[in-house]
Amino acid sequence: MQQRLFLGSLLLGVGCYYLLQQFSFPMLNRYLTWPTLLLVFGIAFLIQAYRGKEYSFLFPGALLTGLAIHFHSVDQFHWWPSHWGAYCLIIGVSFLLSYLKTKKDGLVPGLIFICLSLVAFLSLQDIFSFASSLWPVILIVIGFYLLVKKK
Secondary structure (H helix, E strand, O other): HHHHHHHHHHHHHHHHHHHHHHHHOOOHHHOOOOOHEEEEHHHHHHHHHHHHOOOHHHHHHHHHHHHHHHHHHHHHOOOOOOOHHHHHHOOOOHHHHHHHHHHOOOOHHHHHHHHHHHHHHHHOOOHHHHHHOOOHHHHHHHHHHHHOOOO
């Protein structure tokens, strides 16, 4: 029964998507694009995760749903960020949602991706350009540390 949740919700969503395309409602045409199919897949994964209690489906469900919302929002809202920081945020939130439910892997990668997105949103590109000019010094410091570190 558990596997039927994903397949059933996926078929229901894809069927509704194509049925709405056939009716061709003018106000819905801008939403009947490929990000909507991502949303259908993401919601199907989330249904399988929560209703089927298979929490390994949380990460792909949150990721696909977040990407679908992002792609629709970039077209709808002029203030929506359209750079790489948004993708890092979506991945980080997906990891954290998975971690919060399973209490297993995902906390550290989630926090790293969210921190990367904050750096992107705060436009700290000057810090990156400064740090990129210091990469030889950073390599020397790390190498020195590894040589003198005691076990």
